[in-house]
Amino acid sequence: MNGAVTTPSGPPARRAPLAGLAVFAAMVLLVVLGHEGRRVAQLLVLALPVLAWPAWPVRSPAVHRLRGAVVWLWAMAFAFDAVARAYLLEAYQAAPDSALVLGAAANTNARESGEYLAMHWRSLAAWSAVLLAAALVFGRFAPRGARGPAAGSRWLAGLLCLAVLASALAYASKPWRRLHPAVFWSQWGGTVQTLRAGWADRQQQREAVLARARAAAPVIAETGPSTLVLVITDSINRDNMALYGYGRATTPRLLAHKAQLQDQMLVMRNAWSVDASTLPSVHNILNFGQPESQDPQHVLALARAAGYKTWWMSNHDDIGIEQQHARLADVVEIVNRVPGRAGASLDGELLDCLQEALEDPAERKLIVVHFLGAHPHYALRFPDGANPFDDSIDRVEEQLSERGRSAWVRRFRQEYDSAILYSDFVVAETLRLARGVGRQDGYRAWMFLSDHGQEVGHGGDHAGHSPQTASGYRIPAIVWRNRPIEPRDTAAIEARPLRTDWASWTLAELLHLRWPGDATERDALRPNYRWQPPVLPMAVESFER
Structure with a gap:
């Protein structure tokens, strides 16, 4: 025979701690991908109660099966959280609750999501493979909890009590509790929905903006x-x-x-x-x-x-921009009504x-x-x-x-x-x-400018939005007026740095x-223009080159 044969009563109790350690080790590797520093320890403490459960022997086969399912689902929740955060860190150097990610999620619909997948499927496939590997590891070891009558080991009972106590203290702390994947992602979804709802009902805010403008005379x-x-x-x-x-x-x-x-x-x-x-x-x-x-x-x-x-005329189907800016105009024409900015x-x-x-x-x-x-x-x-x-x-x-x-x-x-x-x-x-x-x-x-730049192999092997490289911020800006300008003034103005x-x-x-x-x-066109460098999330060697 190759290897041990699992009896109907399940694996020996002494193998249960090894199974739990395998699940915990895989969990550690995943959490480190999506978190750093103190957050890693916090997430692992939050995960302890269920991950420690397989070490405690149970008699009932039904409870044993239920425990395996619960441990697998629990571990997969933390795995999904870690992989999602790791993907966002790699692609955008951003956390899921950052303004960048929240704004993009609130401003995204089914069509745009599909087109995003079409462009970034390679990276998403790689991270999905990591998640699948985690599911297989958890699926192999989560059901291998201890069976039979409760063991008399005092050290095991003591360790389990310490794990439960540490987790209880963690869950009693709101900042720690909010990191749990179930809590974090449910609140994240609520924040996205709140953003969408706020954008969809902006008439009162627009009236206030117009009133402020009239008051400025x-x-x-x-x-x-x-x-x-x-x-x-x-x-x-x-x-x-x-x-x-x-x-x-x-x-x-x-x-x-x-x-x-x-x-x-x-x-x-x-x-x-x-x-x-x-x-x-x-x-x-x-x-x-x-x-x-x-x-x-x-x-x-x-x-x-x-x-x-x-007038505001747009090729964007963008509810956020439409409600906060476009509807301030007398005439609004939006030619792209197919959902998704990537239409x-x-x-x-x-x-x-x-x-x-x-x-x-x-x-x-x-x-x-x-x-x-x-x-x-x-x-x-x-x-x-x-x-x-x-x-x-x-x-x-x-x-x-x-x-x-x-x-x-x-x-x-x-x-x-x-x-x-x-x-x-x-x-x-x-x-x-x-x-x-x-x-x-x-x-x-006439004035032309871009809202932001794009990374397409300039600063790294990456294509797309890039908040951590200069390519994400380097844009064109052009101004034309039907008024003559002195050539010496033209050269000086064109050399000035301009910020959006x-x-x-x-x-x-x-x-x-x-x-x-x-x-x-x-105003970059005025003689008294005084440049101040903006604060960007990465170092810029020079804003004038």
Whole structure:
């Protein structure tokens, strides 16, 4: 015979502690993956009561089977918690209760979840394999608890009592108790639902924002017709734009505009987002970098209060942005009503909407255009068959290979660059329309920036949002006005670092808005501009390069 034969009465009692130790050892390995420092000890103490149960002999076969099932389910709850946290740490350097993850979960639906899985299935599959391995280990050892009459070992009874006492004290402490997977994830789900509910009922808050703007009594410092087109795009890293010196021809149309417009078109060489995800970045862009202050002003509300007719047109199906920002505008047009920010709607669908707004007879207009840009899934951000970089062996591909980037990251870079190329077409068209459609007898301006960047093999073998690398924050920013600028002023302004949470001050200048308390030193176009580096979660060698 190979090995011991398990009798109908089960494994010997002396093997039960070994089975319990095997479950506990596997638990330790998993918890270390998702937690660190003191948290590891806290989680293990919380897990002790049930994990110690197999060491206590039981007579009833039914209770024995029930105990095995309970131990397996208990261990799997901690395993799921550890694997989920480990995945988030690896992919985003974020905890599940961070603003980044909570906001993304509250802003996600079934379609977007499916498309996220399609893009990140490799990493998810690897972590799912870890979870499956844990399930197999727990399934093998959890049912091997001690059977028969209670053993007379005092040391075992003492150890079990100590384990139960330690766990009882841990559960009596609310900060410790909240770490238990069942408690943590149920509260996490409630927080996500609360966020969604808050976003779905924002009318009262919007009315308060408009009331604050009217109380500030903003005025327009210039007479005559005035039009500003603000283009906010998603997930574009300036390092992938030929306009900023990238090695692939990703922005031929914007380069053509720059060659034609010269000093009227300001290409801000050192623009930075202060957030690595859409929701907080858009809040900062439009709320003057003070979205959490007691009485923040909103640039759309100020424009409306001063007499501008405002539009918000979007290719995002995004309830958070729609309820907090878009619905502040006089006219709202959202062309993408297929759930999920990763839907297949192309940004070009908004060009007709923009042309109609520019043809509107209103004397003063602020038109906000919100694109999907290069938001993952990258292959959905450009038309079918429009990937000129597919499998091309150019210098960019060679450099990625030299830096050890995997084949799948290199493929994502090809798709990402194709999304940038299509975005170049759409963004350049918005500039062409802003320059040539509608009334030509007044002031016109156009501003383009991305909400945040994207990591596509720049700082590591990773593709996607990246809060821990500079690529997550490096963005393009471009300003055009139909007013001449001195060449020496153009060069100086283009070299200035710009941060998205101050963008509203630049927008206010482009709108010629004045109100008590405005901070002109945060407007990157003003002579008195005073730069202050933002605090990012990683070190930046220089914001000016």
